[in-house]
Amino acid sequence: MIEVAEKREIGTITNEVRVEFGAVSENESFARMAVAAFITPLNPTLEELADVKTAVSEAVTNAIIHGYENRGDRNDKILMDCVLRGDVLEIEISDRGVGIEDVSAAMQPLYTSKPELERSGMGFAFMEAFTDNLEVRSEPGCGTNVRMCKKIGMSPWIGSEE
Amino acid sequence: MEDFKVINNYLMIRLPDEIDHHKSVDISSKADRYIMSGRVENVVFDFERTSFMDSSGIGIILGRYKKVSCFGGKVYAVNADSRIRRILLMSGLENMVEIMDAKKAYGEVEK
Ligand SMILES: Nc1ncnc2c1ncn2[C@@H]1O[C@H](COP(=O)(O)OP(=O)(O)OP(=O)(O)O)[C@@H](O)[C@H]1O
Ligand SMILES: [Mg+2]
Secondary structure (H helix, E strand, O other): OOOOOOOOOOOOOOEEEEEEEEOOOOHHHHHHHHHHHHHHHHOOOHHHHHHHHHHHHHHHHHHHHHHOOOOOOOOOEEEEEEEEEOOEEEEEEEEOOOOOOOHHHHOOOOOOOOHHHOOOOOHHHHHHHHOOEEEEEEEOOOEEEEEEEEEOOOOOOOOOOO | OOEEEEEOOEEEEEOOOEEOHHHHHHHHHHHHHHHHOOOOOEEEEEOOOOOEEOHHHHHHHHHHHHHHHOOOOOEEEEOOOHHHHHHHHHOOHHHOEEEEOHHHHHHHHOO
């Protein structure tokens, strides 16, 4: 008889972490490592790990450079919420910075408001390419919220338990 | 840490393990000191030790390309793994940066 090794109700939260950190560039690598550690139990492939780290790095860097205008003040906070629903990772990265006037224009590849800082306008394009779903909500003067989802790991082989 | 070396008129930049915004500011400003000194014409980015790069890396490369290309200089990428190549191509850098085999590039530089 074939049995499904694991059966989870879709949509049930199986784990979650919330991290708040100062909007300084040192914390870009911290955020990547924190998410990588969070998904380690799911046995992600090296490619999935790199995808998630890139997407997180882009969103956090945007919060620091654009949201908080590169002030480098650790009192400006970035909130990172990670939720697992079975093998689906949801990451939400929020800042209370300047916000975005026109979100769909900002999301166009190669669009950047900071060419003088050598930004290339590829951040949202990478977030979109390396995750399964990307949603951006923003309010000028209030802040920006970036939500990304990605399925991690291959589905378990049926009946492959030792 | 990244390191810099000038061979003939090529600036060789060995990039660090992770290239992000935090690291990029320093790499760009150091590279520009060499470029402004007038001793270099071309730039070679060596990714041998690099396992992570985000869009900040694209900014470093594009910024140096703009500085050297107006004097006829070229920009090369060597030892780029498949992921870094993909990121370079997604950003449309294929017309600005020559992705090269390391042996060939170093042979060229030391001529
Ligand atoms: N958290 C944010 N707060 C305010 N503005 C933002 C935020 N994130 C993105 N933006 C706006 O959206 C634009 C596009 O972002 P994107 O990450 O695609 O490119 P970039 O950051 O300009 O360049 P790159 O990511 O390639 O270095 C930014 O230039 C900025 O104007
Ligand atoms: Mg960006």
